[in-house]
Amino acid sequence: MNLEKILAISGKPGLYVLKVQTRTGFVAESLADGKKITVSLKSNVSLLSEISVYTYDGEKPLKEVMSNIAEKENNGPAISHKEDNTALAAYFKEVLPTYDEERVYASDIKKILNWYNTLQAKGLIEAETAVEEEVEAVAAEVEAPAEKPKKAKKVTE
Structure with a gap:
């Protein structure tokens, strides 16, 4: 993503x-x-790309939060940002368990979920694990030496 x-x-x-x-x-x-x-x-x-979410451990980039949502939803849409605040907070707690509940407001959660659903609808969301698997597969192909074709032997009669 x-x-x-x-x-x-x-x-x-x-x-x-x-x-x-x-x-x-x-x-x-x-x-x-x-x-x-x-x-x-x-x-x-x-x-x-410059936005972060407050957690008790520091700050998490928005990209990581959206990747967590994508993993949870298998790259599908998240819950609506129009849900009530307690449902949104519970959902966000599943996605980012260490988010700072005092500094991340319900309006922030609504905005992040709205952005996620907008990007997902446009096909711009991809779980990091899927991307990492593709990168690893390509890296394995590059690292594996290609078999050299065997030279044909001359046949003499």
Whole structure:
């Protein structure tokens, strides 16, 4: 899962993909409807790859949290972000048992689940284990020496 070019823009609903950088800002495309918008440098913009979730052990990158959700749901959709707060907190506790319940609010959980479901609907979610298995399979193919074809022997009569 690559969150490098996925943006959350303050004051704008949904997620956006960074398309082009300009002198005065950048152009982003909405994941919801595909419309392109221009965003000035004054706007409050967050890259999803830079967002972390507070845990009792420190901070966990959003990518890891979304990977945990993908593993739990077998790359399927998560529960709706419109569920009641106690159900959302219980679900998030299953996904990230060490999250800091005092610093991670229900609104944060709703936002993360909404983002996850948006990305999942667009096919941009993949569990880390699936990716790691593919990488290991390719690495094994590269490391295994290919058998050299045997030279044909000349037959003399």
